[in-house]
Amino acid sequence: MDLIQAIQTRKSIRGYKPDPVPKEILREILEIAGRAPSAMNTQPWEFFVLGGEVLKKVVGGNVRNMKAGVLPKGEHSVVGWTVDSVYRTRQVELAKELFRLMDIERGDNDKRGEWMERGFRFFDAPVAIILTADKSLAESTPLIDVGIVIQNICLAALNFGLGTCIEDQGVLYPDVLRQYADIPDSKRLLMAIALGYPDWDFPANQIQSSRVPLDSNTYWRGL
Numbered sequence: 001m002d003l004i005q006a007i008q009t010r011k012s013i014r015g016y017k018p019d020p021v022p023k024e025i026l027r028e029i030l031e032i033a034g035r036a037p038s039a040m041n042t043q044p045w046e047f048f049v050l051g052g053e054v055l056k057k058v059v060g061g062n063v064r065n066m067k068a069g070v071l072p073k074g075e076h077s078v079v080g081w082t083v084d085s086v087y088r089t090r091q092v093e094l095a096k097e098l099f100r101l102m103d104i105e106r107g108d109n110d111k112r113g114e115w116m117e118r119g120f121r122f123f124d125a126p127v128a129i130i131l132t133a134d135k136s137l138a139e140s141t142p143l144i145d146v147g148i149v150i151q152n153i154c155l156a157a158l159n160f161g162l163g164t165c166i167e168d169q170g171v172l173y174p175d176v177l178r179q180y181a182d183i184p185d186s187k188r189l190l191m192a193i194a195l196g197y198p199d200w201d202f203p204a205n206q207i208q209s210s211r212v213p214l215d216s217n218t219y220w221r222g223l
């Protein structure tokens with residue numbers, strides 16, 4: 001697949017077919033993605049690849065926690081903006097578009113709850129990849145490297161007809177992951193990626209997220 005086309009067509013997939021993904025394909029994607037650059041070639045990323053019964057148990061634990069009102073709390077925060085910021089505006093724009101596609105009214109708490117549950121189910125993807133880094137590293141040290149490998153995974157997946165959704169929500173119940181996916185305490189949970197064959201009939205997969213114009217965040221100096 002053409003690289004530019006892959007970058008331009010990748011999008012977050014939030015509805016999947018149940019079809020399993022062969023382990024050899026998953027291995028190939030991770031091998032390719034692992035060609036990512038990293039600070040001083042430290043390669044701080046680690047992958048816990050979940051499927052089958054293990055993934056079912058993690059999903060069950062997540063949903064149980066959510067329904068019991070357990071506060072979701074990750075080991076690494078990706079949110080940290082104020083309500084009056086441009087970041088919040090962009091977040092709301094995305095949520096509105098997803099809710100429009102999914103026919104979820106603003107005040108419909110039942111449907112909003114169902115949507116949240118869907119996130120805790122990894123959008124019913126047959127595979128979830130949990131990205132971790134060793135806790136011997138300072139919290140922020142591996143983040144850029146892991147971010148690069150995450151994008152590589154998402155792009156490489158396209159070559160095999162697979163879709164992905166990078167998902168912070170997937171690591172918000174650390175105890176569940178540690179218990180059912182046997183992830184040791186020495187590993188910091190950084191991010192999840194849901195992965196599988198896209199269900200193109202699923203409404204949220206029509207999403208076309210916007211981007212700010214280049215001239216609003218690019219500052220040319222000496223050019």
Ligand SMILES: Cc1cc2nc3c(=O)[nH]c(=O)nc-3n(C[C@H](O)[C@H](O)[C@H](O)COP(=O)(O)O)c2cc1C
Nearest residue numbers: 010011012078094119165166167168169170207209
């Ligand atoms: C660090 C990170 C965390 C994310 N967490 C979630 C998440 O928890 N749930 C979700 O539905 N999408 C999540 N996303 C997907 C973003 O919403 C998505 O990338 C963004 O809206 C741009 O849309 P696109 O991926 O379709 O281009 C996350 C993406 C990133 C990079």
